[in-house]
Amino acid sequence: MRIVLCGDGTRGDLQPLIELAACLSAARHDAVVCGPPDFAALAAARGVAYEPLGESAQAFFRDHASMLRRSPLAILREAFAYVERNVAAKLVALVEIARGADLVVAGGAELAASSAAERLGIPYRYVCYCPAVIPSDRHAPVFIDFDTPGRWRNRALWPLVIRPIEVAVRRMQGPARRAVGLGPVRRPYRHLLGERPLLAADAVLADVPPDAPVPVQQIPALHPLGGEPLPAKLAAFLDAGPPPVYVGFGSMPDDAPAATTRLVLAAIERLGVRAVLSSGWAQLGGLALPEGVVEVGPVAHPHLFPRCAAIVHHGGAGTTTTALRAGVPQVVVPHLADQFYWARRVRELGAGVTAPRKSRIDSASLVSALGAVLDNEALAARAADLGAAARAAAGAMDPVAALLAIFD
Numbered sequence: 001m002r003i004v005l006c007g008d009g010t011r012g013d014l015q016p017l018i019e020l021a022a023c024l025s026a027a028r029h030d031a032v033v034c035g036p037p038d039f040a041a042l043a044a045a046r047g048v049a050y051e052p053l054g055e056s057a058q059a060f061f062r063d064h065a066s067m068l069r070r071s072p073l074a075i076l077r078e079a080f081a082y083v084e085r086n087v088a089a090k091l092v093a094l095v096e097i098a099r100g101a102d103l104v105v106a107g108g109a110e111l112a113a114s115s116a117a118e119r120l121g122i123p124y125r126y127v128c129y130c131p132a133v134i135p136s137d138r139h140a141p142v143f144i145d146f147d148t149p150g151r152w153r154n155r156a157l158w159p160l161v162i163r164p165i166e167v168a169v170r171r172m173q174g175p176a177r178r179a180v181g182l183g184p185v186r187r188p189y190r191h192l193l194g195e196r197p198l199l200a201a202d203a204v205l206a207d208v209p210p211d212a213p214v215p216v217q218q219i220p221a222l223h224p225l226g227g228e229p230l231p232a233k234l235a236a237f238l239d240a241g242p243p244p245v246y247v248g249f250g251s252m253p254d255d256a257p258a259a260t261t262r263l264v265l266a267a268i269e270r271l272g273v274r275a276v277l278s279s280g281w282a283q284l285g286g287l288a289l290p291e292g293v294v295e296v297g298p299v300a301h302p303h304l305f306p307r308c309a310a311i312v313h314h315g316g317a318g319t320t321t322t323a324l325r326a327g328v329p330q331v332v333v334p335h336l337a338d339q340f341y342w343a344r345r346v347r348e349l350g351a352g353v354t355a356p357r358k359s360r361i362d363s364a365s366l367v368s369a370l371g372a373v374l375d376n377e378a379l380a381a382r383a384a385d386l387g388a389a390a391r392a393a394a395g396a397m398d399p400v401a402a403l404l405a406i407f408d
Contacts (some may be wrong), residue, residue: 001029001030001102001103001404002029002030002031002100002101002102002103003021003024003029003030003031003032003101003102003103003104003105003403004031004032004034004094004097004098004101004103004104004105004113005017005020005021005031005032005033005034005104005105005106005107006033006034006035006053006094006104006105006106006107006110006112006113006116007033007034007035007106007107007108007109007110008035008036008054008057008083008086008108008109008110008111009036009057009108009109009110010057010061010108010250010251010252010281010316011038011039011042011250011251011318012108012129012250012251012316012317012318012319013035013107013108013109013110013129014033014035014036014038014039014042014107014108015039015042015222015223015318016107016127016129016200016221016222016223016318017033017035017105017107017108017127017222018033018039018042018043018046018048018050019046019222019223019224020105020127020200020222020399020400020403021033021043021046021048021049022046022047022048023398023399023400024400024403025047025048027400029400031048031049032048032049032050032051032097033048033049033050033051034050034051034052034053034093034094034097035050035051035052035053035054035110036052036053036054036055036056036057036058037052037054037055037056038056038057038058040052045228051093051097053086053089053090053093053094054086054089054090055082055085055086057251058251058281060082061251061252061253061281062253062281064078064253065253065254065255066255068252068253068254068255068335068336068358068359069255069359075336076143076165076168079109080168080172083109083111083172084172087111087112087172087173087176088175088176088179090112090176091112091115091116091176091177091179091180092176092179092180094112094113094116095116095119095120095180098116098117098120098122099120101120101122102122102123103122103123103124103125103403103404103406104116104117104120104122104123104124104125105124105125105126105127105403106124106125106126106127106192107126107127107128107129108129111169111172111173111192112176114126114191114192114194115173115176115177115180115182115185115191116180118182118191119180119181119182123406123407124194125194125196125197125198125403125406126192126193126194126197126198127197127198127199127200127222128193128197128198128199128200128201128216129200129201129221129317129318129338130142130201130206130317130338130341130342131199131201131206131207131208131209131341132338132341133193133338134193134197134199134208134209134212134213134216135158135162135189135212135213136154136158136209136210136211136212137151137152137154137155137158137209137211138151138154138209138210138211139154139209139341140153140154140157140340140341141154141157141158141161141162142337142338142341143161143165143337144157144161144340162189165189166187166188166189169188169189170184170185170188173185173188190213190214193214194214195214195215196214196215196216196217196406197214197216197217198216198217198218198219198402198403199216199217199218199219200218200219200220200221200222200399201218201220201221201317201321202220202221202321202324202325202390202393202394203218203220203393204324204349204386204389204390204393205221205320205321205324205342205345205349205390206341206345217402217405219397219399219402220393220394220395220396220397220399221317221318221321221394222399223318223321223322224300224302225302225325225391225394225395226300226302226303227299227300227301227302227303228299228300229300229303230299230300230303230304231296231299233294234276234294234296234299234304237274237276237294238304238307241274241292242273242274242309243274243307243308243309244273244274244275244276244292244294244308244309245268245271245273245274245275245276245308245309245310245311245312245370245374246275246276246278246304246305246308246310246311246312246313247264247268247275247276247277247278247284247312247313248276248277248278248279248280248284248312248313248314248319249278249280249281249282249284249313249314249333249335249358250278250280250281250313250314250316250318250319251280251281251316252280252281252282252314252316252335252336252358253281253282254282254283254284257282257283257284257285257286258286258287260282260284261277261284261285261286261287262287263361263362263363263366264277264284264312264363264366265277265287265289265290265293266363267363267366267367267370268290268292268293269290270363270367271367271370271371271374273292273309273370273374274292274293275292275293275294276293276294276296276304276308277289277293277294277295277296278295278296278297278299279295279296279297301319301322301323301326302322302325302326305322305323305325305326305328306326306327306328308326308328309328309329309374310328310329310330310331310352310370310373310374311323311326311328311329311330311331311352312330312331312333312355312366312369312370313330313331313332313333314332314333314334314335314339314358315332315333315334315335315338315339315340315342315343315346316338316339316342317338317342320332320342320345320346321390323351323352324346324351324383324386324387324390325387325390325391325394326387327383327384327385327386327387327388327391328383328387329351329352329373329374329376329379329380329383330346330351330352330353330373330383331352331353331354331355331366331369331370331373332346332347332352332353332354332355333355333356333357333358333361333366334354334357334358335357335358335359340357349382349386350379350382350383350386351379351382351383351386352373352379352383353369353372353373354369355368355369
């Protein structure tokens with residue numbers, strides 16, 4: 001079969017699609033991934049065909065890093081402006097790329113793929129990376145910056161949040177859909193999810209909400225269990241002393257990276273621990289580092305995390321999953337969107353703690369959060385047990401078979 005996979009957003013939005021495409025290629029299907037130009041090298045490293053579409057997601061986040069200090073509504077406005085600049089050209093391009101394909105798959109913040117599939121009359125599936133994308137009274141909508149277990153509150157929040165978003169999406173999509181001969185969509189959010197979405201999340205960490213409005217099939221998270229060997233300098237650092245604390249915020253930007261770096265270093269010094277500082281899209285580091293701290297760029301987290309004493313991260317689906325699989329305690333510093341959901345799940349499972357959100361964290365609160373997990377034998381044992389269960393289940397289901405079950 002010929003399958004076109006489309007995504008938009010950060011690395012956490014594209015890497016699962018690239019991994020799924022690699023699995024499809026291994027099963028002798030013709031797969032191509034379409035997404036921001038930032039991830040072409042990542043796809044090439046996995047031997048996956050990649051079609052760059054739209055503008056650089058990293059450049060967008062870099063230029064709008066200050067939005068993380070503002071309200072969820074302000075963040076949505078910036079995100080919608082990004083989508084609106086790209087959706088028309090992307091839809092036209094996707095119609096041509098997907099012509100003759102058997103299936104279109106979307107993930108992340110991809111708003112053109114479902115319309116391309118509709119225009120061509122071919123099957124479509126959306127891959128969710130977090131249950132909070134699915135309307136349910138078990139969690140708050142993914143678009144707001146908190147999560148609550150209050151079911152009545154969640155039930156009220158979903159229509160209040162989704163309705164204005166759908167109005168904005170209809171306005172953005174309208175000209176693009178007309179350009180390819182399509183009329184307006186009555187329910188854009190349901191159109192995005194499709195009739196049979198997949199939830200790519202480890203069941204140990206999260207599962208399908210029982211009140212999901214459409215049938216949802218769950219598969220393990222589409223994040224690699226291995227990767228390239230660690231750089232020699234990092235491996236030597238790990239070998240030279242006790243397990244360090246990892247600190248990194250993935251694809252999240254930072255409008256004051258030097259201040260955040262100093263905050264982290266102050267906390268590390270107070271705790272008297274070694275640390276691995278990941279630069280990421282926030283561009284942390286770049287300062288003189290004390291002995292016992294090493295700065296790294298992109299490395300294989302499945303190899304690094306098991307060798308750490310704790311993982312301080314932003315709460316992205318991929319990082320949360322990889323840290324859980326590693327069996328290492330976590331400190332989640334949520335920035336936006338689904339990260340608040342994952343922070344709550346880590347806390348509820350006993351796999352770690354939640355620190356204040358990024359816009360409110362300081363050195364003292366980071367020391368407090370890390371102090372709650374370091375040398376906490378009960379929490380370490382719980383994290384190790386969860387990690388063993390997650391690793392055992394990670395390869396238990398064929399994602400290709402699950403994806404193609406839409407043809408059964």
